[in-house]
Amino acid sequence: MFLLDTLYDSGVFTYLILPLLIFLSRILDVSIGTIRIVMLSKGQKIAAPVLGFFEVLIWLIAISKIFENLDNWVCYFGYAAGFAAGNFIGLLIEERLAVGIVRIQIVTRKEATSLISVLKESGYGITHLKAQGAAENVSIIYTVLKRTDVPLVEDIIREFNPNAFYSVEDVKYVNKGIFPIRKTRRWRKGK
DSSP: HHHHHHHTHHHIIIIHHHHHHHHHHHHHHHHHHHHHHHHHHTTTTHHHHHHHHHHHHHHHHHHHHHHHHTOOOOHHHHHHHHHHHHHHHHHHHHEEEEEOOEEEEEEESSSOHHHHHHHTTTTTTEEEEEEEOOSEEEEEEEEEEEEEGGHHHHHHHHOTTTEEEEEEEEEEHHHHHOOSOOOOOOOOOOO
16 A cells, blocks of 8 residues: 555656556547447447446546646646547547448449449449539449448559549438348459
8 A cells, every 4th residue: 555655656657657547538538439429420329328438437437537636737738639639549549440321422434334333333322323424424323331331442443443433421210222131342353
C-alpha cells in the first residue's frame, strides 16, 4: 500500500502515467463515440445507447482527473492528443466494421452487358437504365448491397468497365431486394 501511495504522489505518475492514462481513456471514449454516431445513423436502437453509456462514463473519469490536476499541462496534452487519436482510430474501426447497406450507382459510356451479367451472376440485384449523358448515351446501373460487399463490387467494376463512374451512398432502410447468398471473389472476362 505504501508503495502505491509513493508512486501516486511521484512526478513519474503525475507527469507520465496519469497523462498516458488520460490519453488512452480519450482514445477509447472518442472511438466509442464515433461508432455510436454510426450506429445512430443506421438506426441501431440498442447498440447506440449502450455505447453512449460507456462513452460518457469513460469521459467522466478522464475529465475528473483533468480537474484534479489543473496545474498539470501534460494532462491537457494527453487529453487533446487522445481526442485526435480517438477520432482516427474510431474511423479505422468503423471502416473495418462496415455496418449497413449502401447503394452503388454506376454510369458507363461503354456497353455494360458483361458488367451487368457478372453482377447478376454474383447474386446482386440490379436496375439498369439507358440514359443520355453530357455528350453521349450512357448506361446507369443501380445496386443495393451490404457495405462489406463494396470492395467486391468495386473489383467487378474495375475488371469489366475500368473507366466507369460510380458513387456509393448510405441507405438507412431497405425493404425487400436481392442480396447475394455466397460471395465470389474472382471473375474472369469471357467466362
